[in-house]
Amino acid sequence: MSEKNKAVFLDRDGVLNQEMGDYVCKLEDFHVLEHNFGTLKELQDRGYLLIVATNQGGIAKSWYTEDQLAEMHAHLKKLYAEHGVEFTDIYYCPHHPNFTGDCDCRKPKPGLLLRGIAAYNIDPAQSYFIGDRERDVEAGTAAGVKGILINSDQPISEVLDQIA
Numbered sequence: 001m002s003e004k005n006k007a008v009f010l011d012r013d014g015v016l017n018q019e020m021g022d023y024v025c026k027l028e029d030f031h032v033l034e035h036n037f038g039t040l041k042e043l044q045d046r047g048y049l050l051i052v053a054t055n056q057g058g059i060a061k062s063w064y065t066e067d068q069l070a071e072m073h074a075h076l077k078k079l080y081a082e083h084g085v086e087f088t089d090i091y092y093c094p095h096h097p098n099f100t101g102d103c104d105c106r107k108p109k110p111g112l113l114l115r116g117i118a119a120y121n122i123d124p125a126q127s128y129f130i131g132d133r134e135r136d137v138e139a140g141t142a143a144g145v146k147g148i149l150i151n152s153d154q155p156i157s158e159v160l161d162q163i164a
């Protein structure tokens, strides 16, 4: 039996980039929070996979396209890569109940996390989900992962003591 991986799942807005109060629709409004570069490098060096899980209902609302979202995520990955940090994957829910009906991936549902857990052979019991909304913690709990609630744009270094 192969050994399982551990992961720190990360919400996007308010955790990796500045919370703008609503969906970020374009690259100019996508401001990466540079205070987390070193902290995520440390977690990566401690053996955690870093996986993003984000609600992007703005796609269902046609506020932006999947191509525009991909552009923002390429920018995010590039800035982190310059600091030696690699995201294993970026999962997003493109749905919105008012436009596309219910889905199993929009947080607080755990679908995005469950996909990552299955795809990368992750042990949820050794893993965490850092988010700035109660629904992030709920999604983590539903996936068997420990949720850590931060304030929007709060440095992750301030909650590092909650991660084994």
Ligand SMILES: [Mg+2]
Pocket (backbone or CB within 6 Å): 011, 012, 013, 014, 015, 131, 132, 133
């Ligand atoms: Mg958020």
Ligand SMILES: [Zn+2]
Pocket (backbone or CB within 6 Å): 093, 094, 095, 103, 104, 105, 106
């Ligand atoms: Zn969804």
